[in-house]
Amino acid sequence: xxxxxxxxxxxxxxxxxxxxxxxxxxxxxxxxxxxxxxxxxxxxxxxxxxxxxxxxxxxxxxxxxxxxxxxxxxxxxxxxxxxxxxxxxxxxxxxxxxxxxxxxxxxxxxxxxxxxxxxxxx
Amino acid sequence: xxxxxxxxxxxxxxxxxxxxxxxxxxxxxxxxxxxxxxxxxxxxxxxxxxxxxxxxxxxxxxxxxxxxxxxxxxxxxxxxxxxxxxxxxxxxxxxxxxxxxxxxxxxxxxxxxxxxxxxxxx
DNA sequence: TGAGCCAACTAGGTTAACCATGTTGGCTAC
DNA sequence: GTAGCCAACATGGTTAACCTAGTTGGCTCA
Numbered sequence: 001x002x003x004x005x006x007x008x009x010x011x012x013x014x015x016x017x018x019x020x021x022x023x024x025x026x027x028x029x030x031x032x033x034x035x036x037x038x039x040x041x042x043x044x045x046x047x048x049x050x051x052x053x054x055x056x057x058x059x060x061x062x063x064x065x066x067x068x069x070x071x072x073x074x075x076x077x078x079x080x081x082x083x084x085x086x087x088x089x090x091x092x093x094x095x096x097x098x099x100x101x102x103x104x105x106x107x108x109x110x111x112x113x114x115x116x117x118x119x120x121x122x
Numbered sequence: 123x124x125x126x127x128x129x130x131x132x133x134x135x136x137x138x139x140x141x142x143x144x145x146x147x148x149x150x151x152x153x154x155x156x157x158x159x160x161x162x163x164x165x166x167x168x169x170x171x172x173x174x175x176x177x178x179x180x181x182x183x184x185x186x187x188x189x190x191x192x193x194x195x196x197x198x199x200x201x202x203x204x205x206x207x208x209x210x211x212x213x214x215x216x217x218x219x220x221x222x223x224x225x226x227x228x229x230x231x232x233x234x235x236x237x238x239x240x241x242x243x244x
Numbered sequence: 245t246g247a248g249c250c251a252a253c254t255a256g257g258t259t260a261a262c263c264a265t266g267t268t269g270g271c272t273a274c
Numbered sequence: 275g276t277a278g279c280c281a282a283c284a285t286g287g288t289t290a291a292c293c294t295a296g297t298t299g300g301c302t303c304a
Binding site for chain 3: 156157158172175176186187188189190191192
């Protein structure tokens with residue numbers, strides 16, 4: 001399936017999956033085929049598929065959930081390409097959320113470690 | 123060199139190189155150490171270094187020239203949008219990483235402080 | 245001296261294998 | 275029937291090895 005063009009296989013697979021996502025063939029929330037299935041489908045190796053999925057993951061198009069699968073991110077969550085303002089806004093809310101959760105955890109940790117000191121292993 | 127944080131090594135190396143570039147330690151146009159040197163420097167494997175460099179290449183921060191080396195892209199070559207996009211991408215991966223780690227810790231705290239029903243949910 | 249060859253080094257792509265970790269569903273024992 | 279165990283399967287990270295292809299510098303030979 002892959003090849004002819006000289007473009008690396010992992011980029012071709014990433015392109016194809018990206019097109020399927022943007023085209024709606026892979027609906028938001030739906031899972032991608034497993035890496036093993038994709039490897040067979042594209043007649044490639046697991047490593048190449050993992051690299052391709054890693055690209056999409058890095059782009060924020062999909063979200064990998066260990067043990068479950070890789071799922072197409074909700075389109076409403078996907079900032080339009082080039083919409084940097086949207087991405088920044090999204091990141092800002094994400095950071096605020098993280099800050100709140102972290103503060104909450106720190107408080108819990110402070111009270112729990114007072115009673116039950118934890119080990120220092122890293 | 124790498125490790126301690128739970129953050130994958132290839133991301134740590136990418137972060138470090140990115141910081142060196144943004145900080146000016148690696149001047150525009152100057153070459154990065156070879157992958158073999160980086161692997162030794164970070165006490166990691168060639169594959170991990172190649173993945174890290176691939177990330178920076180994907181972000182447009184560096185340009186790999188086969189047979190010659192990997193060079194820091196001239197900042198003037200990077201359009202403002204591209205620069206911002208790179209930073210946004212960087213922030214997004216950082217936020218996703220933080221979110222995942224925080225969620226993991228929250229779950230651990232929930233099970234350790236409350237009861238531990240553990241295995242029931244599916 | 246100059247042309248050509250060649251070894252060494254570089255990035256990049258691919259494959260295979262291994263391990264860690266998480267989820268799921270089925271099986272078993274109580 | 276339910277709780278617990280466990281195998282199967284999932285993603286994710288790492289390593290090693292092999293290959294292709296481009297660059298460079300030194301060496302040899304005419």
